[in-house]
Amino acid sequence: MPEKSVGNIFRKKAVMKKCLLIFLLTILFSCRDQTPYLTEKSWNGISFYEYKFSDTLPGLAGLKILPEYQIILLRDSSTASEIKNSFSQSIVQLLEDYFQIEPEGEPITGSLIYTNDPENFKYDVFAVLKNKPSTADSLNHCKLDVLKSDTVVLFNHYGPYQNLFLSYNEIRKWMKENNFYQSGVMREVYRTNPTKVNDSTKWLTQIFVPVRPEKKSGKNINKQ
Secondary structure, three states: OOHHHHHHHHHHHHHHHHHHHHHHHHHHHHHOOOOOOEEEEEEOOEEEEEEOOOOOOOEEEEEEEEOOEEEEEEEEEEOHHHHHHHHHHHHHHHHHHHHHHOOOOOOOEEEEEOOOOOOOEEEEEEEEOOOOOOOOOOOOOOEEEEEOOEEEEEEEEEOOHHHHHHHHHHHHHHHHHOOEEEOOOEEEEEOOOOOOOOOHHHOEEEEEEEEEEOOOOOOOEOOO
16 A cells, blocks of 8 residues: 555544544543632631632622622611612612722622611621722712621522522521521622613622631531
């Protein structure tokens, strides 16, 4: 057989093997588990897992060490019967000030919940700033503040806001089972704009609860 023909045969086989490999890899990665990679960490004598690149899966997403954030903040209070209107008005005023500082920004808004007293429900609403403004003169309703770094449990709630209590029940259950207690003011961050997404089942609210261990434990803290 001529050398040229032999060479063509080997080249064709090499191309076929390469195509087969690409085909198998395509199938493998299209069928693989979509669970993100986990990074094992240790904090205060407790080993736990932290998501490496995704914080948006439903449910418990593990312990997180949040960085410090520059924010504008508006403090308010209301009775339980008026909380919906009061909270909405607070958000409107918050955004009015936010767009004075960052007119081209895409606001990340949230709240700090201090009490659940039905007669005096105390809360803050806040918006995260990309850059610290040099002055607060343009703020009509809010003040400049800082959300300090903290260690928190992160829970991703998908659904309407009136069902948030179900997620809080899950967080309390997890804290009790893993010997943690709440050590600070819990935060809610509203990742979905309801005016742009009509389907309330797709609304993502991230719940951050500052925690500390009641006692040292060797348990691994996994997504449940």
